[in-house]
Amino acid sequence: MAVLVPAVIAFWLAAMLARNRRQLWLGLTAIALIATAAFALVVGPDLHVRNFIFLVEPDFASVVRSRVGAVHGAIQFPSVWRAFGNSLLIAGSQTIVVLTVASLAAYYLSRFQFPARAAMLRSLLILHAFPVLTLIVPMFLMLYWICLLDTLFGVICVLVAFELPFAIFIMKGFFDAVPWDIEMSALTDGASRRQAFLLVVLPQVRNGLLAVAVFTFIRGWEEYIFVFTFLIRNTNWTMSLYMYYVRDDVMGVDYGVVSAVGVFYLVPSLILYVAAQRYLMQMSIGGVKG
Amino acid sequence: MAKVEFRHVVKRFGDVEVIPDLNLTIEDGEFVALLGPSGCGKSTSLFILAGIYLPSGGELLFDGRVVNEVEAKDRNVGIVFQSYALYPHMTVRDNVLFPLRFKRMPREEALARVAAAGNLVQVTELLDRRPGELSGGQQQRVALARALVKEPQLLLLDEPLSNLDATLRLTMRTEIKSLQKKLGVTTVLVTHDQIEATTMADRIICLRAGRIEQIGQPDDLYRRPQSLFIAGFIVVGSALIVEALYHPPYWVHAVLWLPLIFIVTIGPLRPMKGLMIALQYHHKAAEGRFTSDDSR
Numbered sequence: 001m002a003v004l005v006p007a008v009i010a011f012w013l014a015a016m017l018a019r020n021r022r023q024l025w026l027g028l029t030a031i032a033l034i035a036t037a038a039f040a041l042v043v044g045p046d047l048h049v050r051n052f053i054f055l056v057e058p059d060f061a062s063v064v065r066s067r068v069g070a071v072h073g074a075i076q077f078p079s080v081w082r083a084f085g086n087s088l089l090i091a092g093s094q095t096i097v098v099l100t101v102a103s104l105a106a107y108y109l110s111r112f113q114f115p116a117r118a119a120m121l122r123s124l125l126i127l128h129a130f131p132v133l134t135l136i137v138p139m140f141l142m143l144y145w146i147c148l149l150d151t152l153f154g155v156i157c158v159l160v161a162f163e164l165p166f167a168i169f170i171m172k173g174f175f176d177a178v179p180w181d182i183e184m185s186a187l188t189d190g191a192s193r194r195q196a197f198l199l200v201v202l203p204q205v206r207n208g209l210l211a212v213a214v215f216t217f218i219r220g221w222e223e224y225i226f227v228f229t230f231l232i233r234n235t236n237w238t239m240s241l242y243m244y245y246v247r248d249d250v251m252g253v254d255y256g257v258v259s260a261v262g263v264f265y266l267v268p269s270l271i272l273y274v275a276a277q278r279y280l281m282q283m284s285i286g287g288v289k290g
Numbered sequence: 291m292a293k294v295e296f297r298h299v300v301k302r303f304g305d306v307e308v309i310p311d312l313n314l315t316i317e318d319g320e321f322v323a324l325l326g327p328s329g330c331g332k333s334t335s336l337f338i339l340a341g342i343y344l345p346s347g348g349e350l351l352f353d354g355r356v357v358n359e360v361e362a363k364d365r366n367v368g369i370v371f372q373s374y375a376l377y378p379h380m381t382v383r384d385n386v387l388f389p390l391r392f393k394r395m396p397r398e399e400a401l402a403r404v405a406a407a408g409n410l411v412q413v414t415e416l417l418d419r420r421p422g423e424l425s426g427g428q429q430q431r432v433a434l435a436r437a438l439v440k441e442p443q444l445l446l447l448d449e450p451l452s453n454l455d456a457t458l459r460l461t462m463r464t465e466i467k468s469l470q471k472k473l474g475v476t477t478v479l480v481t482h483d484q485i486e487a488t489t490m491a492d493r494i495i496c497l498r499a500g501r502i503e504q505i506g507q508p509d510d511l512y513r514r515p516q517s518l519f520i521a522g523f524i525v526v527g528s529a530l531i532v533e534a535l536y537h538p539p540y541w542v543h544a545v546l547w548l549p550l551i552f553i554v555t556i557g558p559l560r561p562m563k564g565l566m567i568a569l570q571y572h573h574k575a576a577e578g579r580f581t582s583d584d585s586r
Contacts, residue, residue, distance in 0.1 A: 179373060179375065181371045181372075181373045181374075181375035182375045182376075182377060184337070184340070184342050184362075184369070184371070184375070185369060185371060185375035185377075185436075186377075186388070187340075187341070187342060187362040187363060188340045188341070188342070188362050188363075188365070188367050188368070188369045188446075189363075189388050189389040189392070189436070189440075190363045190364075190366075190389050190391075190392035190393065190440065191363055191388075191392060192361075192363055195392070199388075200377055203377075203379040204378065204379065206379075
């Protein structure tokens with residue numbers, strides 16, 4: 001912060017005072033150089049590869065603690081890759097299920113008339129109005145009764161149920177924007193309904209699918225409350241739980257490790273956001289039509 | 291190539307009866323126009339032909355075979371929509387190739403047929419572009435190529451020209467007409483533009499509220515309209531008289547106005563003839579109908 005705020009202000013000043021483009025570039029480069037140097041000076045000592053020890057050493061908490069002498073009482077951490085894999089599994093399968101179900105359901109809602117269609121659309125939104133925390137106790141009991149407590153599958157089911165209504169609604173907006181003519185044309189061209197859907201309609205809503213996929217994946221990736229409540233064994237930990245326990249355990253000892261875990265946790269979703277940014281921008285356009 | 295027959299075809303959407311009872315035969319290789327104002331059931335009949343809508347009653351026959359239950363994909367019908375309905379995510383080539391993907395056909399042969407169809411409507415140089423990069427007229431041609439590439443037994447045109455500008459409409463009119471003559475494919479054109487219908491079709495079927503008002507060659511409809519509706523619809527410029535005659539109290543006005551209109555329309559002889567006949571018809575037979583209309 002101590003570096004960032006002055007740097008940003010300096011950037012603004014440079015942008016204001018510069019009389020031409022060349023001056024501007026010169027000023028900005030100078031400020032950037034100074035800021036980087038200052039940043040390196042301030043946080044440099046804490047910025048070393050050893051912070052990423054957790055990537056290779058499962059029992060890193062003990063190692064970190066041993067640096068200050070207190071070895072006892074460290075939580076047994078699973079390998080970070082295990083947590084990474086769990087997170088990936090939850091977010092990935094949630095994305096796949098949501099995408100499949102939402103696109104099919106939204107297509108049906110958009111194209112077919114059936115009894116209680118309007119009521120269904122309305123109830124979709126009501127489902128989304130429930131705050132998650134009000135449902136967590138009944139859900140815990142339900143998962144317990146159907147023996148899915150402390151399983152990744154149970155968490156995936158719950159997450160899918162919460163993500164679906166909104167995904168369906170967004171996808172319906174996209175499907176509504178696809179003209180009927182195109183589908184009719186595909187049917188007369190010799191496609192069956194399923195082929196028309198797969199070959200002609202789905203490609204039209206590709207942007208919507210990508211947007212929903214990215215959002216669902218990131219929701220699954222960052223999920224904390226449900227996994228915290230429903231997962232108990234440490235082999236089932238996801239990245240968010242791992243992060244939480246790392247913070248719990250080595251906080252006050254080594255901030256560097258905590259931030260390193262944070263960076264490791266952040267990178268995948270950041271990459272995804274950057275890669276899909278173009279499609280996310282279009283979601284607002286498609287969404288309004290819903 | 292097919293002969294198409296409607297036998298007592300009925301189409302309802304919920305409680306609304308769009309087509310009460312349609313009986314119609316379209317001969318093999320004929321170019322027929324379904325003409326009528328919007329909402330008269332002409333597009334509905336077209337979609338019934340294409341197999342997109344199922345008739346609520348009656349029978350639809352292709353070459354004497356009932357095709358009510360035959361799905362759209364198995365009817366071998368080509369259709370051109372008003373919006374062209376090209377698939378935006380495919381190149382023109384893939385668009386035209388699309389109907390052939392569902393036929394077991396070697397790829398070389400399919401590509402050759404795409405090239406031939408592209409040649410037919412002169413879009414050969416556009417094959418690698420996407421529909422979004424084409425002008426309206428070019429998209430129209432591509433849509434035609436796509437409809438023709440599978441050598442359909444029936445070609446359906448749903449107001450294909452109404453999105454084109456006036457000059458292009460003229461050239462496309464003659465082009466479609468000559469293409470149809472060349473290929474000899476049975477063609478049904480849906481339009482609300484009487485000029486389009488009269489210039490392109492061999493036979494015009496004039497629809498009104500789902501019923502056939504009159505069937506005939508363009509000239510017949512023009513010279514001997516069997517109802518005021520036809521007269522008003524086909525013969526441009528007679529709107530005033532028809533308007534007047536539709537509302538019985540006003541036909542007095544019509545008589546008063548008649549000399550004036552007579553003078554105005556005396557130049558072009560043919561429309562005037564149409565008008566006079568329409569008037570005669572009204573006096574003889576239509577009066578009863580109009581009064582009954584009024585009492586409703």
